[in-house]
Amino acid sequence: MKLTRRLTLAAFAATLALGTAMPAFAADLIAIITPSHDNPFFKAEAVGAEAKAKELGYEALVLVHDDDANKQSQLIDTAIGRGAKAIILDNAGADASVAAVQKAKDAGIPSFLIDREINASGVAVSQIVSNNYQGAQLGAEEFVKLMGEKGNYVELVEYPDLKMVAQQSANWSQTEAYSKMETILQANPDIQGVIAGNDTMAMGAIAALQAAGKKDVIVVGFDGSNDVRDSIKSGGIKATVLQPAYAQAQMAVQQAHDYITSGKKPAEEKQLMDCVLINADNAGKLETFALAQ
Numbered sequence: 001m002k003l004t005r006r007l008t009l010a011a012f013a014a015t016l017a018l019g020t021a022m023p024a025f026a027a028d029l030i031a032i033i034t035p036s037h038d039n040p041f042f043k044a045e046a047v048g049a050e051a052k053a054k055e056l057g058y059e060a061l062v063l064v065h066d067d068d069a070n071k072q073s074q075l076i077d078t079a080i081g082r083g084a085k086a087i088i089l090d091n092a093g094a095d096a097s098v099a100a101v102q103k104a105k106d107a108g109i110p111s112f113l114i115d116r117e118i119n120a121s122g123v124a125v126s127q128i129v130s131n132n133y134q135g136a137q138l139g140a141e142e143f144v145k146l147m148g149e150k151g152n153y154v155e156l157v158e159y160p161d162l163k164m165v166a167q168q169s170a171n172w173s174q175t176e177a178y179s180k181m182e183t184i185l186q187a188n189p190d191i192q193g194v195i196a197g198n199d200t201m202a203m204g205a206i207a208a209l210q211a212a213g214k215k216d217v218i219v220v221g222f223d224g225s226n227d228v229r230d231s232i233k234s235g236g237i238k239a240t241v242l243q244p245a246y247a248q249a250q251m252a253v254q255q256a257h258d259y260i261t262s263g264k265k266p267a268e269e270k271q272l273m274d275c276v277l278i279n280a281d282n283a284g285k286l287e288t289f290a291l292a293q
Contacts, residue, residue: 030256031061031079032249033072034090040225041245042090044289045114048246049088052253058085069096076100080107086256088249089124090115098123110259112252115245117270126255127270130243135222135275139241142277143195143220146238151192153218154184154205165191170201177204185212192217199223199240206236224278224289232283239279246290248273 030053037043050060061082065072072092079087080103087104089111091097098120101111105123113127147153150161154168165188170177177196181204184191194209194217196202202221209217221228224242231237251273258264278286285292 028058029061029082029084030058030086030088030253031063031075031082031084032088033063033065033075033079035067035092036064041223041243041289044245045090045249047288048249048290049114049253052250056253056257058257065092067092069093069100072097073100073103076104080104080109084109085260087111088252088256089113091118094119110256112256112259114248114252115243121269124269125259126252126266128248128252128255128273129271130248131272131274132243134272135241135243138275138277139195139220139222139239142239142279143193143218146218146220147193152188152190153193153195154181154188154191162193170196170204172198172200174200174204174207177201178208179204181205181208182212185209185214194219196221199225199228202237202240203227203231206231210236224276224286224291226286226288229278229283229286232278232280239277242276242278242286242289242291244273244276244289244291246288 032046032049032053034042034045037046046062050062053060061079061084063075063078065075069092076087087109089101091113094117097118101118101123104111111124113124115129117127117129118124144162147162152163152165154164154166166184168180168184170180177200181194185208194205196205196219199221202219206219209219219237221237221240224240228237228240232239255266276291282291
């Protein structure tokens with residue numbers, strides 16, 4: 001009898017160890033859901049959020065939705081099933097994500113959005129995004145300064161002595177930006193400046209310019225990536241604008257912690273975090289979408 005009891009207890013313990021007897025709930029779990037980590041911006045969000053969650057004593061469940069709203073919905077189901085205390089989310093679509101965030105709210109799990117907003121208020125506890133208008137102004141002002149307020153350029157800045165000669169979409173792709181820059185150069189060999197909508201396209205543009213021997217063309221990006229940091233330090237790209245991905249994610253986790261522990265909400269649901277100009281003066285302080293103090 002005693003032997004049978006020991007065997008039964010041992011089997012029960014083994015089943016628990018395998019995690020098959022009951023769902024794996026974590027008492028203090030924060031789910032972190034972002035687009036693919038192949039993009040270093042989104043990886044920085046996940047790394048920043050995970051580090052802050054662990055610092056505050058939580059287990060972190062890091063998941064990737066690949067900008068697929070259906071997969072995002074499934075991952076939120078996973079977070080609900082795991083009994084997450086909060087969800088940190090860089091969402092998969094302003095309209096397509098509303099129902100998924102509402103589903104989490106209905107399950108009693110608050111969501112804290114970063115980087116991209118949803119087209120609804122009162123569903124997430126907070127929505128923290130970069131102040132891209134302010135960031136665009138920073139980048140444009142630096143671009144105009146570097147250009148000496150005159151010359152032919154690619155993209156649009158409203159200054160009377162600057163003349164836009166081309167505007168192209170490169171779909172955030174470095175390869176496509178390289179190809180488009182080659183084509184633009186054939187039609188406009190005398191351009192003096194390029195302003196790119198993100199750092200990936202800026203890297204494609206500078207590569208095409210350098211391949212064509214155009215080493216004096218001013219290139220300015222937007223994002224604050226390590227690749228552009230290194231290009232700035234080596235005298236290639238002249239400036240970028242940092243979108244504080246790491247800091248946003250950490251801010252969201254702190255707000256989640258405050259809400260979990262005391263029910264405290266931020267004063268405003270939608271919050272803007274200012275961007276930072278990165279140039280030769282401070283590029284050495286930039287690391288993985290965060291600026292050292």
